[in-house]
Amino acid sequence: xxxxxxxxxxxxxxxxxxxxxxxxxxxxxxxxxxxxxxxxxxxxxxxxxxxxxxxxxxxxxxxxxxxxxxxxxxxxxxxxxxxxxxxxxxxxxxxxxxxxxxxxxxxxxxxxxxxxxxxxxxxxxxxxxxxxxxxxxxxxxxxxxxxxxxxxxxxxxxxxxxxxxxxxxxxxxxxxxxxxxxxxxxxxxxxxxxxxxxxxxxxxxxxxxxxxxxxxxxxxxxxx
Ligand SMILES: [Zn+2]
Numbered sequence: 001x002x003x004x005x006x007x008x009x010x011x012x013x014x015x016x017x018x019x020x021x022x023x024x025x026x027x028x029x030x031x032x033x034x035x036x037x038x039x040x041x042x043x044x045x046x047x048x049x050x051x052x053x054x055x056x057x058x059x060x061x062x063x064x065x066x067x068x069x070x071x072x073x074x075x076x077x078x079x080x081x082x083x084x085x086x087x088x089x090x091x092x093x094x095x096x097x098x099x100x101x102x103x104x105x106x107x108x109x110x111x112x113x114x115x116x117x118x119x120x121x122x123x124x125x126x127x128x129x130x131x132x133x134x135x136x137x138x139x140x141x142x143x144x145x146x147x148x149x150x151x152x153x154x155x156x157x158x159x160x161x162x163x164x165x166x167x168x169x170x171x172x173x174x175x176x177x178x179x180x181x182x183x184x185x186x187x188x189x190x191x192x193x194x195x196x197x198x199x200x201x202x203x204x205x206x207x208x209x210x211x212x213x214x215x216x217x218x219x220x221x222x223x224x
Contacts (some may be wrong), residue, residue, distance in 0.1 A: 002120040003127050004044070004197045039186050041128040043193030046200045053199065053219060055209035060163035060222040063209060067224065068107055068166025073144040075103055083107055085167045088140065093118030095178040096137045101146045101153070104137075107167040110223035113207055114170060117221070120198045125191065131181035133191055138218050139164065139171040163222050171218040195219070 046052055069083045078085055085105040090096045093115045096104050106114065118135050125133045142150070142164040163169040174192045179185060199219055203210050211220040 002116070002198065002201050003123045004120065004194065004201060037185060039130065039184060039190075041125065041130050041186055041190040041194065043190055044197055046196055049196055049212040050214070052196075053203070053210040053212040055203075055211055055222075057161070057163070057211070060169060060209050060211065060220070061161060063222050063224045064163035064166035064168040067109060068163075068168040071144070071165035075105070075143065077143075078105065083167070085141065086111055088114065088137070091115075093122065093134070094137055094172075095134045096140075099138075099140060101150045101155075102140045102142045102164060103146065105141050105167060106170065107223070110168050110170065113202065113221070113223040116207075117172070117198055117202060120201070121195050124194050124198060125186065128194065130186045130190075131179075131184040133186065134178040134180060135195060136173045136176050136178055137170055138173050138216075141165070141167045141169075163220075168224075169220065169222040171213070171216065171220050173218050174212075175217040 067083075069078075069081050069085055072078055072081070085107055088094075088096060088104045088106055088111055094117075114137065121135050122132055125131075142162060147162070147165070172195070174195060175188065177188065177191045177195075196219075199208070199210050199221070202208050206224065208224055209222045213220050
C-alpha cells in the first residue's frame with residue numbers, strides 16, 4: 001500500500017500558487033476568513049493536472065467495456081450480470097456523497113482501487129504531518145435511468161457513452177474533502193496536491209486511467 005512521502009527538495013511554492021489559482025480550491029463551508037487557520041502541507045509537483053491526467057473518454061470506455069458490466073437499465077438488472085458489482089459504502093478509506101444521479105456499486109477491481117486510493121490519500125496526509133482526511137466520492141455507476149435524469153438536468157457529459165455505465169468508473173472531488181479532526185485543518189489546495197500524487201502513482205502502476213474534470217471539480221477514474 002502506498003504512502004506518498006516527500007521526495008527531497010520539495011520547493012513547491014510555485015506549483016501550490018498556480019494550483020490555487022487554477023481551480024476553485026475552497027473547501028465546502030470554508031469562508032475566505034477561515035484560511036488563516038488552514039495549515040499547509042508539502043506537495044510534490046507533478047506538473048499540470050490537465051496534461052498529466054488526460055486519458056480521453058475513448059480510452060476509459062475501451063477499458064470499461066473490457067472489464068466492466070454490461071450497462072444496465074436499473075439496479076434490478078444487476079441480478080443478471082455476469083460480472084458482479086458490489087455496493088460501496090462510506091468507510092475508513094473514503095466518504096460516499098449522497099448520490100442523486102448514480103448508484104454506489106462497482107466491480108471488485110474498481111472497489112479495490114477506490115479503497116487503495118482512499119487509504120493512500122489518508123495515510124499520506126498523516127505522513128506529511130496532517131490529521132485524518134478522507135476523499136469524497138461524488139459519482140459512481142450510472143444506469144439508463146440515472147443518465148436520463150442527468151440529461152434532463154442539462155449535464156452535457158451525461159452521454160450514454162460514459163464509462164460510468166460499466167461499474168468501473170468513479171469520480172473523486174478535488175475541491176471537497178472530509179476532515180475527521182477539525183483541530184488541524186489543512187488548506188484544500190494541499191489536499192488536492194496529495195490526492196494528485198496518489199493518483200499519479202496508481203496511474204503509473206497501470207491500475208487506472210484518470211481525467212482531470214475541471215468543470216465538475218473532480219478526477220474521473222476508471223480501474224484497469
Ligand atoms: Zn466521471
